[in-house]
Amino acid sequence: MSHRELFDAEAVSQTAPGSFAKKLADSGFPVLSAALLGIIVLLCMGAELIMTKDPSYMHLESIHQPPCREFIFGTDSMGRDIFSALWYGGRISVLIGVLSAVISALIAVLYGAAADVAPSGIDTAMMRLADILLSIPSLLAVLFLQAILGRADVLSLSFVIGVTSWPAIAKVVRSEVRRLQSCEYVIASRCMGGGFFHILKMHFLPNLLPTVMFMVVMNIRGAIVAESTLSFLGLGLPLDVISWGSMLSLAEKSLLASGWWAIVIPGVFLITLLMCITNIGNWLRKSFSAGENNV
Amino acid sequence: MKSAVVYAVKKLLIFFAGIFVLSIIVFVMSRIAPGDPLVSYYGDRAEKMSASEKAAARERLGLDSSVYIQYIRWVGNAARGNFGISYKYRQDVSEVISRRLGNTLMLGGISFALVFILALLLGWFCARFEDRLPDRILCKTGTFVSCIPEFWLSLVLIFVFAVTLGVLPGGGAYDPGHSGDALNRLRHLVLPVAVLVMSHFWYYAYPVRNMLLEQTHADYVLTAKAKGMSSGAVMLKHCIPNIIPSYISFMAVSVPHILSGTYIVEAVFSYPGLGTLAYESARYGDYNLLMVICLLTGTAVILSNMTGQAIMEKINPAISAQKRGENL
Numbered sequence: 017m018s019h020r021e022l023f024d025a026e027a028v029s030q031t032a033p034g035s036f037a038k039k040l041a042d043s044g045f046p047v048l049s050a051a052l053l054g055i056i057v058l059l060c061m062g063a064e065l066i067m068t069k070d071p072s073y074m075h076l077e078s079i080h081q082p083p084c085r086e087f088i089f090g091t092d093s094m095g096r097d098i099f100s101a102l103w104y105g106g107r108i109s110v111l112i113g114v115l116s117a118v119i120s121a122l123i124a125v126l127y128g129a130a131a132d133v134a135p136s137g138i139d140t141a142m143m144r145l146a147d148i149l150l151s152i153p154s155l156l157a158v159l160f161l162q163a164i165l166g167r168a169d170v171l172s173l174s175f176v177i178g179v180t181s182w183p184a185i186a187k188v189v190r191s192e193v194r195r196l197q198s199c200e201y202v203i204a205s206r207c208m209g210g211g212f213f214h215i216l217k218m219h220f221l222p223n224l225l226p227t228v229m230f231m232v233v234m235n236i237r238g239a240i241v242a243e244s245t246l247s248f249l250g251l252g253l254p255l256d257v258i259s260w261g262s263m264l265s266l267a268e269k270s271l272l273a274s275g276w277w278a279i280v281i282p283g284v285f286l287i288t289l290l291m292c293i294t295n296i297g298n299w300l301r302k303s304f305s306a307g308e309n310n311v
Numbered sequence: 312m313k314s315a316v317v318y319a320v321k322k323l324l325i326f327f328a329g330i331f332v333l334s335i336i337v338f339v340m341s342r343i344a345p346g347d348p349l350v351s352y353y354g355d356r357a358e359k360m361s362a363s364e365k366a367a368a369r370e371r372l373g374l375d376s377s378v379y380i381q382y383i384r385w386v387g388n389a390a391r392g393n394f395g396i397s398y399k400y401r402q403d404v405s406e407v408i409s410r411r412l413g414n415t416l417m418l419g420g421i422s423f424a425l426v427f428i429l430a431l432l433l434g435w436f437c438a439r440f441e442d443r444l445p446d447r448i449l450c451k452t453g454t455f456v457s458c459i460p461e462f463w464l465s466l467v468l469i470f471v472f473a474v475t476l477g478v479l480p481g482g483g484a485y486d487p488g489h490s491g492d493a494l495n496r497l498r499h500l501v502l503p504v505a506v507l508v509m510s511h512f513w514y515y516a517y518p519v520r521n522m523l524l525e526q527t528h529a530d531y532v533l534t535a536k537a538k539g540m541s542s543g544a545v546m547l548k549h550c551i552p553n554i555i556p557s558y559i560s561f562m563a564v565s566v567p568h569i570l571s572g573t574y575i576v577e578a579v580f581s582y583p584g585l586g587t588l589a590y591e592s593a594r595y596g597d598y599n600l601l602m603v604i605c606l607l608t609g610t611a612v613i614l615s616n617m618t619g620q621a622i623m624e625k626i627n628p629a630i631s632a633q634k635r636g637e638n639l
Contacts (some may be wrong), residue, residue: 046407091316117513139604144325144328144332145332146330147329147612147613147616148329148332148336148609149331149336150612151613238460241460244460244463245460245461245462245464245575249462249575249578249579249590251593252588264462264463264466267466271466271469271470271474276470279463279466279467279470280467281464283463283467286456286460286463287455287459287460287463290459290460291454291455292459294454294457294458295454298454
């Protein structure tokens, strides 16, 4: 962490909450990333307005077309229009990302805070359990959870990714709460008779929020990667549910037919989206100082 | 001396408790997970079997008793080094795994070592040019490269180097009949290792850069410079040695990160390692095999986490003091 960031950290903890707009303007907000992200998300949400073809219709007469006037981004090996599928599938990818990030953040904050409040023995046990859960390959966890939920769909996949991605955040939440507990203003508050819930509301939550916000953003990114990887490997969404991952799962066929467009175009969109989210996440971390030292 | 023994015993207990809980979770999960082990053992014949034949087969394979009986039986056998047979390969699990373990260790080990060295060098380079053009370019490139999902990077590299240019093999660990040929194996490792290194180095180089910057802004650096030491020498003699312990502990804690990357890359390149094996066995319900793979992975992760923690406790007594509840 550079000196400038350390200063930011102090400034943030000293200023009253509410000067958010001013901070936003001063802190080098990644305008380009936010704008790109906004455009992509908006276009995905309004996919019906810009789609030129039905994304799931198979144009059997023009399988594996390179980009041309009719199919702007070409067609995949099942004859589906990539341009239309891109927006339609992006909606599902973004939705899964947001949903699973919210699920994991909820579990993580509750678990992390509970662990810190609990007696030291239980705290250690809870954190050890989080470590152990972290060590289970998510492949197995996903298979297992989906067996209970039935066929993989958007909701079950978000749930599965959310439920398997909280331990890392819970560990950070706990260490953050621990750090806050030895802060002088918290000690002062406790000495003056502040109860647990008073401290939680007045000191922990406002301080946790920026940290958690940064991690939720990063978890959206992680969930989008997880969805696409799982769908690509054939463990996530089936082919007929269009998402960026399931679009790419056809890529191996395109690979052999050297159809670069079916690999490159969805990939470029995916990476652009991830890059924008990362930049915003990094800005959040810098301006609210979640700190590198939570590792 | 006595406290060292207590410390070691405590760590061992924590380690075994971790393995124990992990094995229970994995065992129960793998028994509830989908996939009929009879199908993977008998193939198509399982569907033609009558109900009584199926029951007999289940009994023979020990699949008929309740989950915890099966678990106790499994632990008893495992203690004697017998992890059961793989239903799919119809061989001892330990045999199937030992054939693949080397491949994964080679892929993971080479990538880990390369990432370790590369991240340190790049972090150093960035810190040297703090906030100047080379640093800024590297920071942007690093963030960009780390945003590329591993499976997509693998696809693109296969497309460019294997399909289009045809200079490197796009999958497997060696060509048929070349299993002993080191050069042939090395050629097959180039692309998977490249993917792993590219998608991980920034994750480690950036913290190195920040840790180094924290050092270079410290007062002792100013003192050393005032006494006539060049900034390069200060970096080499003071700053880097100072961050090495925390870097090593950071890398130790990050083993699962690279390991899971290895598994994904293996699956894309159909590289015959533990990752591909885990993926296959999960799909075919090959419980015995899956359990041992998960346990092996988990053991590696728990061990590396504990190593990282031990190093952290060694260099920062405040952490272990905090653990004992000595803070307010």
